[in-house]
Each structure stands twice: as C-alpha cells, then as structure tokens.
Amino acid sequence: MNKNTTYTQAIKQSIYQEMSTDNSVIVMGIGVEDHKGIYGTTLGLKEKFGSERVIDTPLAEDGMTGIAIGAALAGIKPIHIHIRMDFVLLAMNQLINVAAKSSYMFGGNVSVPIVVRCFIGRSWGQGPQHSQALHSFFMHIPGLKVVMPSTPYDAKGLLTQSIRDSNPVIFIEHRLLANTTSDVPEKNFSIPFGKCRVLKKGNDLTVVAVSHMVLESLRACEHLNKSGINVELIDPRTLNPLDSITIINSVKKTKNLLIIDNGWLTAGFSAEIIAKVIESVGNNNINIQRMGFQQVTCPTTPSLEEYFYPNTRTIFEAAFKMIKKENPKIELINQISPNIESLEFKGPF
C-alpha cells in the first residue's frame, strides 16, 4: 500500500501496468506523448512502449474515435484520451452510432473494447467549453459503460477494470481531483463495475454524490456531523452499470435523500436516481432534494462561477435544512471554508 498516491499517479500506474501485461493495450490522443503528458498520466509511456503503442493524434476527435473503434474490432484495446470532456462532443457519432451499437447490431459478432478518458474542468476560467460534465448524456445510451471515480484508489482499480472490459467505457476524471491523494496499492488491481462506495455510514440522511462533488460532500458531512446529523455518503462510482440497490437500501433507512450531481440537473443523473428510488420504495414520506450545476452555461469569471457550482457550504445548508427543518445559524456556515481545490487551482490546464 502506498500512502499519499495522487489521483494522477494512480491513473498512470494503471495504464503502465496494463500496457506491461497486455500488448494489445495502446494509448492515443492529442498530446499523449508531449512534455506535459496529460497532467503527467502518460509521461514516459512512449519511451517504454514505443510510438506504435503511444500515438499522438491529429486534431480529429471524430475520425480518431472511429479509428480507435476499428482498432478495437481487430483486437487492439485503445485508451483514447481527451483533455476536456467538451471535446468528446466532436466524437458523438462514432461513440453512439458505432461503439455503443456494434455488439448489439451485429448480433454479438463483435466487441469494441475502448476506453475514452476525458476530463471535466472547473475554476480559473474554465468557462463555457472547458467545464462541461456530460455523464448523463452517456448514461442515456445503451451499450456504453460510464465510470466516474472520485478517489485515487477507485481511479486505479476502475481504470484497470475499464481497460480489461470488452466494451466501450467512458471514463470521466475531474481536473480538481488530480492532486488529491489516498492509499493505493502499488500492485495492479481491479474494482468490479456496478458497486457503490459508501464513504460514510449514517442514519439521518443519504447523500449521493459523484466525481468532485464527493469531496465537497465529504467536507459538508464533517460539519453536519458536528451539528448532530449523521450522513450516509454514497459514491456510485459507475453510472452504467448503476448499483441502485445500495442507494435504495440507504434511503429506506434514512428516509432522506440529497443528491449532489457534478452536472446539470434537468433530465440528468440526479433525476434518474430519484426515479429509481421512487419506483422501488414509493413516495413513503421520503424527503428528496437535489443540487448540481445551475441550469446555465458555466461562466468564466470567478464572481459568477461561485454561484454556478454546489459547494461545501451550500451542501451543508441544504442538508441541515432538510433534517432540522430550519436554516443553520450563520456562524455555522461561516466556519466552513468553501471550495478548497478550486481556490488553489491555477492550472496547468
């Protein structure tokens, strides 16, 4: 076990180890072999595995996704990297019309084992086209797996699982998680899809959060705990397949559900979770609330961006109100320092 492994190091370890044990794994994308190496996650790979397996690509997201799919049809396992999730929009035709459908529309005759790694940005002026979180888009499509880890441990284990999976996997990282740390085994390991991580056990309130919002929620939980509110904090980790059982069982216990999405709410992940819960347990006096991006394009200036995202304070406030049926005292809120990673973040982008 390696204490203080960063999210970036965990990702790098997974790729390095999988490429070492499986010759068919390749890495491709814009900038994968440059001096920055996708925040360091691909540094050194070209020297170790050669430029045939570490491919810096032209700026052609759609074409290169189609090429990754074609290589996958021939038994190669490409990891295709996009430095921002916004750029994946250029590849939607290949991802949705080809990758997601090939196994089914060809009657199980082919498989498409590709991993699409992409990053959600936040703060220091990421703005309208560097900050989008589109996991809900991909959840909607049969045939795609959607993975969104929040800790270095999960990042390593789930990326390894993604590479080994014989289907297209959208693997979503968050820029502000890159320098976060946790204990991560040096040896390679995989985490099965479709299992939530329960970060905190509690009886009062179920909080379901994804990606960077897990961190914001975790901090809010500490403050809620001081106010006598015991939160059960759940990170689904994989959105497709989704472990709704763990969430449903928790809500049955707490009767209170607060969802903190790292994305827009309308027709999104949070709506899906609520639907799953209601379908299963009915509306048996369960309090439900959700938070996420404001339903607007992400502004660049920090003075507006501050209001765009949920943060530790707003999550605390919402949870407090749900359980105590009153607003928390202002002193309680003022004790909380907001947005630790985003205040510190100034790149690299």
Next chain:
Amino acid sequence: MANNSKKETFLKSMLRIRLLEEKIIELYPSDKIKSPVHLSIGQESVATAVCEALNNEDVVFATYRSHHVYLAKGGNINSMMAELFGKVTGCAEGKGGSMHLIDIDAGIVGTSAVVGTTVANAVGYALASKIKQQNKIIIVFFGDGAMDEGVMHESLNFAALKKLPIIFICENNKYAVHSHIRSRRVNQNFCDQVKTYGIDTKTLDGNNVFDIYNNIKISKKNILNKGYNPLFLEIMTYRWKEHVGIEEDFDAGYRDKKELKEWNHNDPIKKLSEQIKKTQLKNIESEIKKELEDAINFAEESPFPNESHLMKDIFSE
C-alpha cells in the same frame, strides 16, 4: 486480356449479386423482407472486381448499400437472406437488417447506415493490422456522398500519416441520395484533393472489371510488400434503382434516364454473358437460382428471435 475461366468467375460473381437483388425486388411486395433495402444493381462490378483480388484474410468495410460487397467477399448467403427476413439465423440475429451485414469469417467486419462512419473504422482496423504485423490489406467501400463528410478527410489524413495498409474504394455514382455531386461541391475532382494527403489515387471505369482487379492486385502487393502509400480508387459507377427501395425513380426528375441507358449499354454482366458459351451461362444461372431458392427457404423456415433476444448482446461478455 482475361482468360475464359477468369471471365466465368467474374461473371458468376456479378450475376449472383444481380440475381439476388432481382430476387429481393420480386419478394419485396410480400413484406417478407422486413428491412429497407439499398440495392446495388449497377454497381456489382465494383465489388466483384475488388474482392476477386483479395484473400479470405483480407478485410472489407462497407456501407448500407453492401449486398454486392457481402456476396463478392464470400459472405454467407443464407445468413444474409435470414437477416433480411429478420430471422434469428441472420448474420446479426435479425438485429441489423440489410444495412448492417457482417460475416467475420469472410472478413466482412462492418457496414453502417451513417455515411462515412466505416471509413474511420477501416483505418483503425488497418492500424491494428500494422501494429500486429499482419500481412493483410483492408478495403473500405463508400460512395461519393461520403467524400462530403469530415470523418472521410480525418481518416485519409491518418491513414497517410501512418502509412497504413488500406485501399479506399470510392464508388462514385454521382448521387448522394438525390443530390448530384455538382450541387454539393465546387471541386468535383476527388483524386486531386485526396492526393494532397499523401495518398496515391486513380480514377477507374466501374464497368472495366479486369482493370479494377489488376489495380487492386498490384496495389495490394505494393502496399504490403514495398511499403507504398495507401491507395484511393475513384471508381465511376451507376445506381440503377432508387436510393432506397426496389423501384426506378427517373420520373422523379432529379436524374435523366439517358444516364441509365449508357450504363445499361456498357453493363459488364451483359458483355461477359455474350462472351461465354450459352450452355455455360445457363449452367451458371441455374446454379445461382438454386442457391437463391435454398437461401430463401432457409430464411423462411428459420424462426424469428424471441423476446429473450431483446436484451441480449447490449454488451459483450
């Protein structure tokens, strides 16, 4: 000049496609074929000429208009017919239909309803083949409409950049659905454009099957053994029927029947039929007809997939 046995082989391949398409036209009003059909009548020669120059291990990708490629490359005819009928014994268990034919064993890896998509997939397959040091050529068939798509140009660029073992076959029938090429682009010289990517190009007459065949044969060798650039062949051809469906559509006004007459006149199936003995032709025809009857019987007798198939193969295990 091609010898008699070669002529017979080519004729048989083309005639098989023509008769299959005509059988589809005959059957279609019965609603037994539960799929839109984009018939390849008029374009048989392109698929035959290209595929005759390939080995079983060589791989083809094609489009929603692929009945000709599927048959010419050796796709299983029973599985194809069953697929058109929506039966579980179809090559995609009835889930794909006419636009998604596949036969991995015959090297037919993918076809698509979305114009241009398989071009990138074919380039990726060629990349994999190069990484794995396999000695096979990858062929991708597409129409002139695909030349309008961005992915086409992204794919050509990458294939040239990595010198991949691929031959691009542009079946230029001059129409994308109902739009003539001149209404879609200022520069209609594809070869001039494609050359700038670092790809070798040539325009060939789609009716000249032996010329196409020879070009593929030689280029395959040059690409695989001598490290030549990928090749782009623009093959001039003509779609005799409507874009989708079994009818002619010259009364719609977007094209002139004079065009068809010219292509009818130079039809290589007609020409080669005249060059071989009548008895031989009869034998070929009756052999094909028997095969078609068998395929239709197979499709008719096969069951439809049942409800348990609905959720199968969303993911690969």
